[in-house]
Amino acid sequence: MQKKTQVQLLIELIWLVIIALVCAAILFPIVSKGEYKFTLINSFYVIITVLYARFFIQFKDIDYLQKKWIRVFIFLINFHFIIYSAIRLQDIVPLWEGQNIFAFVYQLYRDVDLNGRNWLLNYVRNEVMFFGIATIVVSVFLNVKILGSFFGKNSLRKTAMLKDLS
Numbered sequence: 075m076q077k078k079t080q081v082q083l084l085i086e087l088i089w090l091v092i093i094a095l096v097c098a099a100i101l102f103p104i105v106s107k108g109e110y111k112f113t114l115i116n117s118f119y120v121i122i123t124v125l126y127a128r129f130f131i132q133f134k135d136i137d138y139l140q141k142k143w144i145r146v147f148i149f150l151i152n153f154h155f156i157i158y159s160a161i162r163l164q165d166i167v168p169l170w171e172g173q174n175i176f177a178f179v180y181q182l183y184r185d186v187d188l189n190g191r192n193w194l195l196n197y198v199r200n201e202v203m204f205f206g207i208a209t210i211v212v213s214v215f216l217n218v219k220i221l222g223s224f225f226g227k228n229s230l231r232k233t234a235m236l237k238d239l240s
Contacts (some may be wrong), residue, residue, distance in 0.1 A: 082137055093124045100205075104198055105215050112202065119205035122155060126212040131221055142224075149220045152213045159213070163206040 097120040103108050129139060129148070138144055 089125075089128065093121055096124055097121055100201060104194070104201070107194060110168070110198075112198075115166075116202060116205065119159065119202070119209045122159075123205050123208040123212055126209075126216045130212060130216050130219055133223070145220045145223065149217055152217045156210055156213045159206055159209045163203075165211075166202055166206070 086176060097117055100120050101113065104116070108115075129136065133139055139148075154181055
């Protein structure tokens with residue numbers, strides 16, 4: 075492997091560790107209280123939000139995002155993430171509104187006092203809503219950025235070709 079490829083791989087591994095630590099830190103107050111049925115979906119929301127926010131911010135600095143087939147793959151998979159996230163949020167929001175979420179987080183509540191229960195319920199609700207919506211928004215923004223990169227490169231090529239012709 076070339077030295078540049080090794081450095082890029084190391085940077086990506088470091089970012090994956092950072093994303094895993096952020097996910098663990100955000101979900102720790104919930105998971106530390108007991109069994110939580112939405113851990114997997116919450117982890118998905120946090121990981122996709124942080125990863126795609128990084129992709130959006132550092133789009134031109136990440137070498138593998140400059141490959142056309144990777145951008146097309148991410149663009150297409152984002153539609154699935156957007157639809158999946160919207161469906162999961164649509165399933166979870168009525169639970170909050172109907173206060174039926176208590177049945178899902180009851181395991182978390184057994185050994186927690188009343189103030190702790192209110193704090194935990196608010197934390198879970200805010201965390202799910204924030205990262206659920208953020209996943210959708212960041213996926214849309216990344217898709218727009220990917221589309222812009224295709225059109226930007228094509229318009230630069232057209233401008234260069236027109237200059238050559240004149």
